[in-house]
Amino acid sequence: MNAPSGVLVVGGSAAGLATVEALRRKGYQGGLTVLGAESHPPYDRPPLSKQVLSGAWDPERARLRSQAALSALDAEFILGDPAVGLDTAPRTVHTASGRALRAGAVVIATGLRPRTLPGQAGLAGVHTLRTLDDALALRAELRAASRLVVVGDGVLGAEIAATAQTVGQSMGQNMGLAVTLTGPQPAPLDSRLGPAVAGLLAELHTERGVRLRLGSGVSGLDGHQGRVTGVHLDTGEVLPADAVVVAVGADPATGWLEGSGLRIDNGLVCDSRCRAAEGIYAVGDVARWHHDGLGALVRLENRTNATEQADLVAANILGDDRPYSPVPYFWTDQFDTKIHVHGTPSADAEVTVVDGDLAGRRFVALYRRNGTVTGVLGWNMPKQARLRRQEVADALSGLAQAV
Template structure:
């Protein structure tokens, strides 16, 4: 039988995932006055830390690893939540809202929040080779940094946001860096041809070799250590260190037998609810965005926070759709890019402020006559000021109180 306190709030909340979205859910519950029991289950031994600095400040050595912690111990203690760390979730029974962990624990609650994030995708054969890395966790970042400091030639497989950031950081550490992937320019999928072309110039000027436009079929190795990356053309790019940054998959394997709808994430309604008393938040959640009229899943830091606040509200009985204007940023060398909204591949792009040649500009993205997105290159304030055009273009519903 589920317990409720006299306000109708659940008596016990279990958050599965101890990263930004999981922690923010707990903080938002407490801020909204929730006084019930809260448990946070995490698969890593570390207290909650932030991921965006891993490919930049932590990898470069500008930050000691502990600076990536999201909160100090005192702040975490003040949340009055039980943190069960280093024990991954292994199964969920939604009817009884009970989570089984790999060590055999059983944790039950009246509301369960799934915040298990994503896992880095791997290349075939990469598991058995030393010198091959993915970058998703703090331990990944530290292992990669150690190899970069000892190595000379890095090949980054994957020309998306993460691959581009790692290439930039490794160049600033002085390595010989090659960036490879099937698309024509860094972040081509995320920002379209105009801006990705400028990013390509930036990386080339900084000494990154771009070997783009061909797929990667595998890795070469000798005596258990990586020696290169093999392209679909059969060319091998030599390497002492390889980073595989070819995207991520929602961490939903533990939910296979749960009966929840799983399709590129945990499928949720517009309130981020997967089933009665079960919610999903952050990179793992695929929910119905009422402004767009379809299901979407966002892998970015801002969504982890905003969606967590929405889920905390939903748990406490607030009934409003979560329909955000997405936002992400990336820092590469001295370029800071801020992206608001959606940048469809076929969008018309025009520069509305600043100057492309000075690399200080705002670009506006339009699709079917409506503004869907805005990108600022070293113009954060000006880009943010144009966000309202996206809201108008989306026709996002106003919050219902």
């Protein structure tokens, strides 16, 4: 297979940039174009809910590469011009400004769009957190707010609650900034990590001053004169708020692909090579591909996947024919706790502590289903958890061979 005459990457964040860098690193000398919906140069998203939101980092520090490093890639960056359509056969992407960009290969890296609540758009003081601008707007809000409600008990919601509580304490507002975390699970991340670990997270947040109102969904928002004043729970309780963050998940940004003929189902569906059609690939949060080890379609929303998948896609564009079968991985920092997860733990798995102990809040836990290791989690023990990662990799390899 000959290398394509040009590659167009649609999406200007981590996965898109990593694809461009991998292509150059592997010797590709053809034309490269990066089309980004945001006006900012590529930046990292994990720090948005932590260092950028807290004010520990200024926005420039979140940039993935300096301007000199971007220039060295010899790629054209078209920023602030979202993609609005794709003609699949000629591999032509149409943009909001009217551009028509054609390439020998197209890599789709458009990421996610955060979900919202009904009535959210018309109320000041209600935020989502996906972009750098979102983080800066919420950071400014926190400095004036007295009652913050975070709607969503997953990774992002828990991180935002932890950061907001820390910000309040650092400003001497620990008695004035009331942070409440609400969501339908019995404890933060319960459905993902199981009751034992999620229960520890709940204890951690409570000890640090976050108020937990869990086990109930949110039915709506209250407002007065165009500004949010409260959050309605399904129980009928109303949580007073002058600032709200909605962190109830996100959907793959695939709306612009309607009419393209590509298969859209909770992401852009791809084969095991991350290929959606001839000459069209997907990377990062938007990609849902066949994982040979798991024997199923998989979509991963984490920073590590963005880089690893981009490297594989770059290789396949240049003529390799390799499947993408990673060990899923994510991490989360909340207060002074660092949690690293390899594999696919679940709430119904058997959990065994194999290093450290729960009481000391420093441990490694293995997750098993039907006797097979499915995940490993390290709570303030990242190196030790990584040593156990191979057990997950071996299990995935065994499943792939059995298929």
